[in-house]
Amino acid sequence: xxxxxxxxxxxxxxxxxxxxxxxWLGTDTYRMxxxxxxxxxxxIGLLLLAMFVFIAAAAPxxxxxxxxxxxxxxxxxxxxxxxxxxxxxxxxRQPPMPFWxxxxxxxxxxxxxxxxxxxxWDIYYGVIWGTRTALFVGLSITLVGxxxxxxxxxxxxxxxxWVDMVLMRITDVFMAFPFMxxxxxxxxxxxxxxxxxxxxxxxxxxxxxxxxxxxxxxxxILSIREREYVLAAKVIGVRDSRIMFKHILPNAIFxxxxxxxxxIGSYVITFASLSFLGIGAEVGFADWGQLLSFARAWMxxxxxxxxIVIYPGTIxxxxxxxxxLVGDALRDVLDPRMQGSR
Amino acid sequence: MxxxxxxxxxxxxxxxxxxxTRFDIEGGQVYAVNGVSYTLDEGExxxxxxxxxxxxxxxxxxxxxxIPIPPGRIEKGEVSFKGxxxxxxxxxxxxxxxxxxxxxxxxxxxxxxxxxxxIGFQIMEALQLHMGMDKVAAHARAIELLELVGVPEPSLxxxxxxHQFSGGMRQRAMIALALACNPSVLIADEPTTAxxxxxxxxxxxxxxxxxxxxxxxxxxxxxxxxxVAGLADxxxxxxxxxxxxxxxxxxxxxxxxxxxxxxxxxxxxxxGERTGERLFSIPGEPPDLIGLPKGCAFxxxxxxxxxxCWNETPELEEVxxxxxxxxxxxxxxxxxx
Numbered sequence: 001x002x003x004x005x006x007x008x009x010x011x012x013x014x015x016x017x018x019x020x021x022x023x024w025l026g027t028d029t030y031r032m033x034x035x036x037x038x039x040x041x042x043x044i045g046l047l048l049l050a051m052f053v054f055i056a057a058a059a060p061x062x063x064x065x066x067x068x069x070x071x072x073x074x075x076x077x078x079x080x081x082x083x084x085x086x087x088x089x090x091x092x093r094q095p096p097m098p099f100w101x102x103x104x105x106x107x108x109x110x111x112x113x114x115x116x117x118x119x120x121w122d123i124y125y126g127v128i129w130g131t132r133t134a135l136f137v138g139l140s141i142t143l144v145g146x147x148x149x150x151x152x153x154x155x156x157x158x159x160x161x162w163v164d165m166v167l168m169r170i171t172d173v174f175m176a177f178p179f180m181x182x183x184x185x186x187x188x189x190x191x192x193x194x195x196x197x198x199x200x201x202x203x204x205x206x207x208x209x210x211x212x213x214x215x216x217x218x219x220x221i222l223s224i225r226e227r228e229y230v231l232a233a234k235v236i237g238v239r240d241s242r243i244m245f246k247h248i249l250p251n252a253i254f255x256x257x258x259x260x261x262x263x264i265g266s267y268v269i270t271f272a273s274l275s276f277l278g279i280g281a282e283v284g285f286a287d288w289g290q291l292l293s294f295a296r297a298w299m300x301x302x303x304x305x306x307x308i309v310i311y312p313g314t315i316x317x318x319x320x321x322x323x324x325l326v327g328d329a330l331r332d333v334l335d336p337r338m339q340g341s342r
Numbered sequence: 343m344x345x346x347x348x349x350x351x352x353x354x355x356x357x358x359x360x361x362x363t364r365f366d367i368e369g370g371q372v373y374a375v376n377g378v379s380y381t382l383d384e385g386e387x388x389x390x391x392x393x394x395x396x397x398x399x400x401x402x403x404x405x406x407x408x409i410p411i412p413p414g415r416i417e418k419g420e421v422s423f424k425g426x427x428x429x430x431x432x433x434x435x436x437x438x439x440x441x442x443x444x445x446x447x448x449x450x451x452x453x454x455x456x457x458x459x460x461i462g463f464q465i466m467e468a469l470q471l472h473m474g475m476d477k478v479a480a481h482a483r484a485i486e487l488l489e490l491v492g493v494p495e496p497s498l499x500x501x502x503x504x505h506q507f508s509g510g511m512r513q514r515a516m517i518a519l520a521l522a523c524n525p526s527v528l529i530a531d532e533p534t535t536a537x538x539x540x541x542x543x544x545x546x547x548x549x550x551x552x553x554x555x556x557x558x559x560x561x562x563x564x565x566x567x568x569x570v571a572g573l574a575d576x577x578x579x580x581x582x583x584x585x586x587x588x589x590x591x592x593x594x595x596x597x598x599x600x601x602x603x604x605x606x607x608x609x610x611x612x613x614g615e616r617t618g619e620r621l622f623s624i625p626g627e628p629p630d631l632i633g634l635p636k637g638c639a640f641x642x643x644x645x646x647x648x649x650x651c652w653n654e655t656p657e658l659e660e661v662x663x664x665x666x667x668x669x670x671x672x673x674x675x676x677x678x679x
Contacts, residue, residue, distance in 0.1 A: 228453040234408055236441030236468040236519065246467075250458045 045325025149213025589665030
C-alpha cells in the first residue's frame with residue numbers, strides 16, 4: 001500500500017475532520033450524537049424531553065405563584081372535597097394570573113386549567129411544578145445509583161478475587177429484597193430522620209438502585225479486559241490503573257449509560273407509586289404521584305372526574321416514555337459498535 | 343542492576359533457558375510450553391514456526407510475562423535479557439522493560455487498537471511512559487514514527503481513530519507503536535496472518551528494512567515457513583510446546599532433519615511444481631496439550647517412527663554446526679522431493 005493508493009481515503013477523512021464539532025467531541029461521541037438526532041425514535045424522545053425541560057424551566061411563567069409562597073406547595077381553591085372540572089373559575093386565594101393568559105385567551109379571569117382534585121388542589125399547578133420534582137427525582141436517584149454502582153462494579157472487576165466476591169455478594173443481598181417493599185420500608189424508617197417529604201423516598205430508592213449498574217459494568221469490564229487492545233496496552237508497559245481508566249472503562253461504560261437513561265423514567269414511576277401510597281411527598285406537594293393519590297377516593301367515578309387522573313397520568317406516561325425512547329435509541333446507536341462491526 | 347538479578351554474563355541479548363509454561367484447568371493442566379531454550383543476539387532475526395497450538399505465542403507471552411496468572415503459570419526456566427532474569431523482576435521493573443526494551447505486535451491489527459482512542463494517543467502513551475516526553479514532543483515523534491512505517495500524510499492521520507485506518511495501515515501503525523521507544527527486541531506474533539497477501543509482503547519488507555535500520559532483534563512467530571524464509575537468519579521449529587529443530591534458515595530449508603519440519607516444507611507450494619498435484623499435508627492433528635504422551639509428541643503422525651519414539655523423548659542434538667534436531671531417526675530423515 002503506497003501513498004498514492006491511500007490518498008483518496010485520507011482526503012475523505014480529511015474532509016470529515018474538517019467538522020470542528022466532530023474534532024471537538026471526538027469521533028465516537030459525535031457518531032453517537034449524530035445517531036441520536038437522526039433516529040426518529042430518539043427524536044420523538046428528545047422532543048418530549050425538551051418539552052419537559054422547558055416546562056420545568058418556565059414553571060414560574062407557566063404557573064406563577066404569589067410572592068413568598070412555596071411554589072412546590074400546590075395552591076388550593078378552598079377545601080371542598082368534590083373535584084372541579086377544567087375551566088372552573090378560581091374562587092378562593094387565587095394565585096397571580098400569568099401575564100400571557102389574557103393575551104392568549106382574552107379573559108381576565110384565571111381558571112383551573114386542568115380542574116381541581118379532591119380538596120381543591122389545582123391540577124395544573126401540580127403538573128407544571130411536578131415536572132421539576134420529576135426531573136430532580138429521576139436524575140438524582142439515577143446519578144447517585146449510577147455513580148455508586150459504577151464504582152462498585154469497577155472496583156469489583158479491577159481487583160477481582162475476594163474483593164469481587166464480597167462486593168458481588170453484597171450486591172446479591174441488595175437484589176434479594178423485593179425492590180418496592182425495600183424502598184417503602186427504608187423510606188418509612190428514614191422519614192423520622194430526614195423529615196417527611198421527598199428526601200426519604202429518594203434516599204431509599206438510591207440505596208436500592210445501584211445494583212443493576214454494578215453488575216452490568218462489572219460484566220462489561222470483564223469482557224473488555226480480554227480484548228487484544230488491552231493486551232497491546234500491557235505490552236507497551238501501561239500501568240494497570242491507567243489501563244483500567246483509559247483503556248477499559250471508556251469502552252465498557254456505554255451499556256451503563258443506556259441503562260441509566262432507561263432507569264430515570266422507571267425511578268420516577270416508582271417514586272410516584274410511593275407518593276401514591278402516601279410514603280413519598282407530603283400532601284399538597286407538587287408531585288405527580290401525590291397528585292394522583294387525590295384520585296384514590298374517586299376511582300369509582302372516573303367517568304365524571306376523569307381529569308383528576310388523565311392529566312397527571314398522561315404527563316407521567318409521557319415522561320417515562322421520553323426517557324425510554326432515548327434509552328432505546330441510545331442502545332440502537334451504540335449496538336453495532338459493541339458487536340465490533342465498524 | 344542488582345547482583346541478585348544478574349544470572350549470567352553471556353553475550354547474548356536474550357537467552358531463554360528451559361522455559362516451561364502450564365495452564366491449570368479443571369482436572370489437569372495444559373502443557374503449553376515444555377522446556378524451550380534458545381538464544382537471540384543483537385540484530386538477529388529469529389523465526390519461530392509451528393502450527394496453531396504448538397505454544398509459539400504462549401512462549402512469547404511468557405517472555406513478556408503477560409501470561410494470565412492464574413490459570414497460567416511459568417513453572418520453571420529463565421529468560422535472561424541483557425543479563426537480568428525477566429522472570430525474577432518485580433511487576434514494576436517488568437513494566438519498564440515492556441514497550442521500552444522488548445516490544446510486541448499482534449496478529450490482528452483490527453482488534454489490537456483501542457477503538458475509542460486515537461492512533462496518535464496510543465503511540466504517544468508509550469513515548470510519554472518510557473521516554474519522558476511531554477505531549478507536544480510525543481505528538482511530533484508519533485508523526486515521525488508513522489512516517490517511518492509508511493503511513494501517508496502522517497500529520498493528518500495521527501489524530502485519526504483506528505476505524506479510519508485500513509488493515510494494512512493499522513498494522514503499519516502498530517509497528518510504529520512497537521518501535522516508538524527503540525526496543526532492542528521486537529516480537530512479532532503472526533503479524534501478517536490477518537492481512538492480504540500483497541500487504542503481507544509489504545509488512546515483511548517493512549520490518550526487515552526497519553530491523554536493518556534500527557539494529558533491533560526480531561522474533562517472528564508464524565505458522566508459515568514461507569514468510570520466515572525471506573526474513574529470518576535462524577528458525578526454531580516448535581511442536582507441542584518444544585523446539586524440535588533449530589538452525590540457520592538455509593540449512594533448515596535445504597537439509598531438514600526433523601520429520602515435522604519436512605512435513606511443513608512439503609506443505610508449501612513452490613514455483614515450478616507440477617500442476618494438478620495435491621500439496622502435501624501432515625496426517626493427523628496436533629496433539630492435545632492436556633496430558634502429553636510419553637515419548638516423542640510427533641510420533642503418532644510420523645512416518646519415521648520406531649518403537650523407541652513411543653517411549654523416549656528425544657532431545658535436541660547437533661546435526662551440523664548450529665543445526666540441531668530432536669529426533670531419534672534424524673539421520674534417516676530427508677527432505678521430500
